Amino acid sequence: MKQLQHDRKYGELDQVLSAFLGQPADDTPEQPSAALQAYLRHTWHARPWAIGIAEHQLRDYAHNPPGRLKLKLGEYYPLPDVSIGEESVLDWLLVLADHLRASVDSGEVPAPGPPRTHWEWRARFPELAQLLGGWFSQDMSDEFTGHEAALADYLDTTDQHLIARAAGEVAELLALDLEESDYAVGLAELGLEMEPPAPYSPSGWLALLADRLGGPRAEYGPSRKAEYDS
Template identity: 65%
Template sequence: MSLKPLEHDRDYGELDQVVRAYLGQVADDGPDQRSDALTAYLRHTWHTRPWAVAVAEEQLREYARSRTPSRRRARLNPPYPVPDVGLPDTEARSWLLLLADHLKRSVENGDVPPPGVPRTHWEWHARFPELGQLLGGWFSQDMPKEFADHDTALADYLATTDPVLVARLSGELTELLTLPMDEADYARAVAELGMEVEPPAPYAPSGWLTLVADRLTGERAPGP
């Protein structure tokens, strides 16, 4: 039986966020070591939705308890499959409890990863969702078929996107451009966020992102 959205979010919504942070990553957490994936989840969540860390801890424990091997527990298993992170079923329950322990210590000890450059695909998209929408939607490999050039693609985004989202994009670009990154980091950033074409000549990724940010600021400038 499939879950309704309210049921899913109430029982598994934050658990789902934690586990999806591991997609494409190695689940190599240990009792005294957090994986890059869990650190990325904590870094983003502490600085955007700090209350959700405790919710995730509770949902992870409840889900792990529901997977206790017994006929009774088998009947109670929730109708929700955790996204596959490459662990065998025999290790999944102990891994979920290990994650819950890490989250509990993070809350109780105030162990908050400092702001920094995203380390995983999940973190790039969680932190810069509207920039991912722009780059993945308007600057995919199909861009040359749909638009004459980069400026035309950007103009189409601006003409078809709610001004509130454009303002959000402007803020995300400002944040991205303040991170301590070199040009290779910017190239990785735009690739992680879905850009599949090169920036227009003669710009490197950072220069083109700066140009886009300036364009957005001009679009929002009040008239005379």
């Protein structure tokens, strides 16, 4: 299936179901699951118009599941495994659609708050996840001499607009004013596999990142990385 065709028919359906990866699909007609609440909390504040699209795509898929021809041609969306029996999954999609419709009809916007699922962390802080997962994974020590060298490489090789976006996401994360243990969990969800450098706590290192990412930028030669490594 071509990408445009996929996005038109299943793009937002895919966003909803991605929110359930690693989360129980325990929605009932009376109560949405934690995963669906996370999708609603993020999407209401980031892309509110997408909720209606998701409701339509979920309902359309449940009423018109792919038949033999679409299966043969590969022109369908393969539902991810959410630990629901094949005989019940279409009814579950309708339960999700009903909750999304009710949310739009009521106009009740979930209060902003800290992310509560892996999907919500990544959806809310995508560039920070790119930075942490790409430069501060368990392979960092094989590629760089330390945290500062890894950050210097990110700054030297990343577009300025993306660096500015990461700076804004760090500022937003610090504004949540979480406990240190919650910051540690959040950083791990975003891809950090190394401890923050001594003597920094998770929030202290985030404050340092905010300063480095948001500071004035200029063109540097090869000596800049050496300066960080020294």
